[in-house]
Amino acid sequence: MAPLASDRIPTLDILRGLAVMGIFSVNVVGMAMIEAAYFYPPAFGFDGIADRVMWAANFILVDGKIRALFSMLFGAGIALVCERAAASGREPWRVHYPRMVMLLGFGLAHYYLLLWGDILANYALMGMIGFVFWRLPAERLLVLALVGFALSNAPAVLYSQQLATMHALETAGGTPEERAAIATWRTSLIPAPAVIAADVAAHRSVAAHAERMWRENPLRPFESVPGYGIETLALMLLGMAGxxxxxxxxxxxxxxxxxxxxxxxxxxxxxxxxxxxxxLQADFDPFTFVPLDQYWAGPLRPVAGAGYAAAIILLFPRSGAVADRVAAVGRMAFSNYLGASLVGALLFNGSGFGLYGQLSRAQCWLFVPPVWALMLWWSPWWLARFRYGPLEWAWRSLARWRWEPLRRVKEKDHG
Structure with missing residues (x-):
């Protein structure tokens, strides 16, 4: 088992390890099937009972909650890095901002080449803003986080009212034009066969995916700032407070x-x-699914993230056979996050096994346990030989603009 570096905080590593594993269990849907299926399951690959079971398990236990925990941990990491920079006599901003710039580069590459659902670019952009608050005490950080959650969830009230009005018009008999507009909205949730075929074709190779991202939505990583950036920033501030x-x-x-x-x-x-x-009782009727999944779930995500963090802290000791393996995954969270996308590209992209669009929701989730096992095996194996994960090392070297030592030596590791 890889020895833990003396300056690591095992609890943070364990939390980060379980979070990055959980994120793959959600991202695999975005890797394996059309984007619409990620946001509205009946849109694609959702015919059997097993698909509903896997959706329910992810919806109840994982989706949105693990991202909340991961975002909190990113905020905690910002505070930790800045504290250590200040303690070593360096200007925290000189350490932080090069890290965020390089992370943005990794995130954009991830988006254009591998996965439309990248979160790294959003983390980098919001992390640049989050730096302003890292010195604040926990109480003020908590208050600012609560304000951020209120702002990010405020539009849900308006959207819910609009949806309720649409539902009333549909059931109580609106004008023909209004009913036609509602029918068009319902239909838009499930792409036409031609749209699905074009989506599958765009995954025939990495180059085809990149061309589509650049042609259809080149600014999406930056549009995430007004989209869900306030929520991300609030989660980071909550993590700093934690x-x-x-x-x-x-x-x-x-x-x-x-x-x-x-x-x-x-x-x-x-x-x-x-x-x-x-x-499930409504059979995914949009007027039931959309508000419960997209509008009213927002305030519960940070609650779930905090609850999961507390439960993991209670259940996992700071050291032990299992805890050390999970902590190793967390020490290499960056490599494991992007590495999972590489595995997904190998499995689903036409440049690899070409399984994109060929599997149901439950079938694509069968790849999750083997990828988890791979993370738990290779992370401690790698860290027994090297000081950092491969992408952690690249990020560190690029941000510091110097070649950082990678191979582990027998002396005590201070990295």
Missing amino acids: YRSGFLTGAWPRRRTVQVAAWCSAASLLYFGASAWAI
Whole structure:
């Protein structure tokens, strides 16, 4: 097992490891089938009971919640890096901003070459803003995070009202023009066969994917800032508060951590469990699915992220056979996140096995456990020989504009 570096915080590494594993279980849908299926499951590959079971499991336990946790951990990482830079006599901004610029480059490459659902570019852009707040105490960071969540979720009220009006017009008999517009909206959720065929063709090679991204939506990574950037920033600030208060490092008294795990996880499970039941009962009718999945779930994502963090801290010791492997995955979260996309490209892209658009939702999820196993195997194997993950090393070297030592030596690792 790879030894942990002396300056690592094992709890953060364990949290980060489980988060990056969880993210793949959601991203695999975006890798394996058309984008519309990611946002509205009946749009593609959703015919059997197993597809509904896998959707419900991800909806209740993973989707949105693990991204919230990952975003919180990114914010905690910003505070940690800046603190250590200041402690070593360096200007924190001189350390932080080169890191964000290089991360943006990686994110754009990831978007254009591999996956439309990249989050790295959004993290880099919002991280540039988040730096402004890293010195604040935990209480102020928490207040700002709550303000951010209120702002990011405010449009949901308007959208829900609009959707309720549309539903009323459909059921109570609107004008022919209004009913036609509603029917068009319903139809738009499920792409036409020609659109699906074009999407599949765009995945015949990496070059074809890149050409499509550049032609259809070249600015999407930057449009994520007004899109969901406020929520991302709020989650980062919440993570900074969690780090500064000692919550995310496991320094809280066990009783307080148990309370957070119990209350936050219970609230999340109650909402998402009840919503999944309602959606399944309505057979994914858009007027039930869209508000429960896209509008009202937002406030519960940070709650779930905090609850998951607390539960993981309670369940995983700071060291041990399993904990060390998961921590190794977390130490290489950047490599594992992008590495999972490379595996997805190999499996689904036409340049590899060409399985894109050939599998149902449940079938594509069968690749998740083997990829998790791969992460848990190769991460400690690599770290036993090298100081950083391969992409962590590249990111570090580029941000510092110098060749960082990579191979592990027998002396104590200070990296």
